[in-house]
Amino acid sequence: MAAQTAVAEPGVSGDDGGFTLRSPEGTSYRVDIVSGVFAPGSALLAEHCEGRRVVAFLGPTVERLYGDRLRRYLAAHLAPGSWSVVVIGGGEEQKTMASVEEICARAKAAGLDRRGVMLAVGGGVTCDLVGFAAAIYCRGVRYIKVNTTLVGQVDVGVGVKTGVNALGTKNMLGSYHPAHASINDPAFLDTLPERQIKCGLGEIAKMAIIRDARLFRVLEECPEVFRQSYPVPAWLAAADAGRRGVEDYVLRTSMALMLEELCPNLREHDLARLVDFGHTFGPVIETAGDYRVAHGESVAIDMAVSAQLARVLGLIGADDCERIVRLIAGLGLPVYDPETCTPELMGQALRASWERRGRRLHLVVPDGIGSAVFVDDLEDVPAAALEEALDALAVRPGGLPGPLAVAR
Incomplete structure (x- = not known):
């Protein structure tokens, strides 16, 4: 009788070195967490x-910042002439x-063959571009992501989507x-x-709001995380969590939550996705503002609008809504942009999402701290409700910072 090989069950598993995802459809990949990725050893x-x-x-x-270090690493570990x-x-x-197309042309000029690897070192834009190029170059080659931004590490770096902006729409063209x-x-x-850092915290807050009240509380108590050190809160330590420190806890928890949400629906066969929280109004805020508003900031504004809409629609209490908006602002993120948060543009955003999601709205709104629901039909969001939600944010202090300096 032939020996049988055990097949790992679908799901997300974590260890000291990172996470492994095995989707029900058979796709598997790993996200590593390592200190000193370009160190000689x-x-x-x-x-x-x-x-x-x-x-x-x-x-x-x-x-x-890292070009010389990367070249020294590749020279030490890879065969001469095998990298560029x-x-x-x-x-x-x-x-x-x-x-x-330029990336593909440069790969071809460098002699990249069908067994070759495209290596992306950078933030979300770089990884999206290189990932899409790898998907179509010679009908698909391997690529590796080394994620250098917080948004990249907790969002782009844990998913399988690649894409570019086209036809006046963010991420209109792309691939899995x-x-x-x-x-x-x-x-x-x-x-x-x-x-x-604040933009990355926007993506982390997204997962806390829809999935994890404990992570939400950590962000409330440690809003400057990744910018200053905090002792592990006693209540978190008592729950046998945070042993590696607050930064590690926030980073790993948000990564795990995102992977768990992606895993059963990796290629979005089901268009109702909790991880689309912050991504209904946000894309229009970015494109209408000619990308003056950074992605993490648009997510933050979207989440605030969605929370206020949930309050107006009677899906969340006023206290929890205020707590969510206060968290977003406390992380140093905007909750409103007067140039783009108009009833007309935000109404267009709802309709665009409705069209893109198969004529269902699937608007994600919080119904508590660490919990969310879907508003599925366009008519369930009356124009008056949207205007009331926007008016509630327009009177709050705060705004967008100056020009964005990105570690690309």
């Missing part, structure tokens, strides 16, 4: 490259098909292309501008 990245030809792509800021480094443009305005490896090194966060 770290073999993780080289092992993922498996002796294949590698073309690394990075933006100008990452090139300035290419600097590409950074920023949301570069997230176009023309940039993807799981990375062969995704590596998070928390040390990269030390060089991020404060605004980029």
